[in-house]
Amino acid sequence: MSVLKFIQKLLKIKRFRITDFSFKNWGKELWLDVKPYKNGRCCPYCNRRGKIIRTAEKARIWLDVPVCGIQVFLVYHPREIRCKSHGRVQEIIPWASAYSRVTHRFEYLLLTYCSIMTQKAAAKLLRISTSTLSDLLHRTITRFRQRHKIRTLTHIGIDEISYCKGRKYATIVYDLKHSRVVWIGKGKGRKTIDRFFEKELSNYQRQQIIAASCDMAQTYIDAIEHWCPNATLVLDRFHIVKALNNAVDEVRKEQWRQASKEEKVALKGLRWLLYMHSSKRTKEDVKRLKALYMNGNRRIHRAWVLSDEFEQFWEFDNQVEAKDFLDNWYKTANRSRLEPIKNFVKLIKKHEDRLLPFVDTRLTNAIAEGLNRIIKIAKNRASGFRTLEAFSDIIFLMVGDLNIPAQIPACFRTI
Numbered sequence: 001m002s003v004l005k006f007i008q009k010l011l012k013i014k015r016f017r018i019t020d021f022s023f024k025n026w027g028k029e030l031w032l033d034v035k036p037y038k039n040g041r042c043c044p045y046c047n048r049r050g051k052i053i054r055t056a057e058k059a060r061i062w063l064d065v066p067v068c069g070i071q072v073f074l075v076y077h078p079r080e081i082r083c084k085s086h087g088r089v090q091e092i093i094p095w096a097s098a099y100s101r102v103t104h105r106f107e108y109l110l111l112t113y114c115s116i117m118t119q120k121a122a123a124k125l126l127r128i129s130t131s132t133l134s135d136l137l138h139r140t141i142t143r144f145r146q147r148h149k150i151r152t153l154t155h156i157g158i159d160e161i162s163y164c165k166g167r168k169y170a171t172i173v174y175d176l177k178h179s180r181v182v183w184i185g186k187g188k189g190r191k192t193i194d195r196f197f198e199k200e201l202s203n204y205q206r207q208q209i210i211a212a213s214c215d216m217a218q219t220y221i222d223a224i225e226h227w228c229p230n231a232t233l234v235l236d237r238f239h240i241v242k243a244l245n246n247a248v249d250e251v252r253k254e255q256w257r258q259a260s261k262e263e264k265v266a267l268k269g270l271r272w273l274l275y276m277h278s279s280k281r282t283k284e285d286v287k288r289l290k291a292l293y294m295n296g297n298r299r300i301h302r303a304w305v306l307s308d309e310f311e312q313f314w315e316f317d318n319q320v321e322a323k324d325f326l327d328n329w330y331k332t333a334n335r336s337r338l339e340p341i342k343n344f345v346k347l348i349k350k351h352e353d354r355l356l357p358f359v360d361t362r363l364t365n366a367i368a369e370g371l372n373r374i375i376k377i378a379k380n381r382a383s384g385f386r387t388l389e390a391f392s393d394i395i396f397l398m399v400g401d402l403n404i405p406a407q408i409p410a411c412f413r414t415i
């Protein structure tokens with residue numbers, strides 16, 4: 001076996017061959033002169049072979065995957081060809097995409113590393129600087145996403161996330177059926193979400209949306225009702241439970257302020273107990289809550305009983321029964337003489353039409369919350385992102401609707 005063949009086998013080089021090699025920079029860099037196989041001089045548009053017109057005088061250099069700490073570079077003089085249908089074009093480079101400064105293999109490794117570790121760690125393993133890495137990452141992901149279109153979107157969820165140390169906001173649109181992120185837009189509110197419906201979806205696609213979930217923000221409700229005529233709007237369960245819990249907490253705070261020193265002992269640590277779902281409570285917890293009634297703290301007790309009763313709503317599978325339940329619950333709640341609970345009733349009554357469909361659709365933003373957890377992990381790993389572009393790159397890489405590493409040709413997926 002010749003040395004060139006050996007290197008070619010060792011570096012798993014396919015679809016092109018090595019014609020020469022040299023070590024530079026005291027053995028830290030390996031430079032390989034490469035050449036496409038017979039499949040060379042093909043048109044990038046139609047893949048047909050053309051006649052060579054000119055060979056570039058200046059060599060182009062591509063960075064390849066490092067081997068045992070040695071950086072590998074590929075050197076080649078690309079040729080210009082004449083295609084019968086497309087005229088004068090530059091031939092396809094088999095090892096890299098057009099205009100890219102790195103090989104397919106390098107891109108694949110970059111995407112894989114960045115989805116499992118910090119960019120700083122990935123940059124160290126790939127032996128490039130962090131700024132080069134984020135630049136390459138952005139270019140690669142943008143290139144794949146440009147060709148991509150949103151497809152088969154029927155159940156959407158809308159939510160907000162913060163980035164840049166919580167000072168700036170972005171709006172995220174989820175595909176709740178396939179649990180993935182389809183769109184990220186800078187800012188929040190109506191203008192941002194309008195941009196999504198107007199520019200990303202066709203009229204047909206907007207009509208295909210049959211269910212949508214969001215929080216109680218009026219802007220999102222209006223936007224969904226305006227753009228998706230066929231969608232059933234369901235308010236997110238998570239946000240409603242949170243509003244009720246906040247109301248109960250208001251009652252607790254009120255009582256805390258009025259309580260004497262001895263009474264405060266009984267009220268200590270109640271906050272988390274009141275937040276808890278009934279199924280997660282221990283016997284001791286229930287005893288404590290029931291004791292509130294005896295201790296004279298009947299207002300907190302009443303609020304607790306009401307919020308416990310409301311949990312039943314999520315179990316119904318018939319809208320008529322659920323409606324009856326809600327009406328009864330409103331009556332009891334309004335009689336409770338607890339202002340925060342009464343405010344909650346007002347809120348729910350206003351959104352009742354968007355709450356009842358839950359019974360049939362069972363649609364919640366729970367999937368979106370799950371995705372948000374993954375996003376949060378990525379955010380913490382990078383300790384915040386300065387720009388939305390960098391943040392959305394990572395979101396699309398980890399939970400996007402396009403499997404980005406799978407876009408690299410299979411024979412270049414090195415790990």
Ligand SMILES: [Zn+2]
Nearest residue numbers: 043046083086
């Ligand atoms: Zn052509």
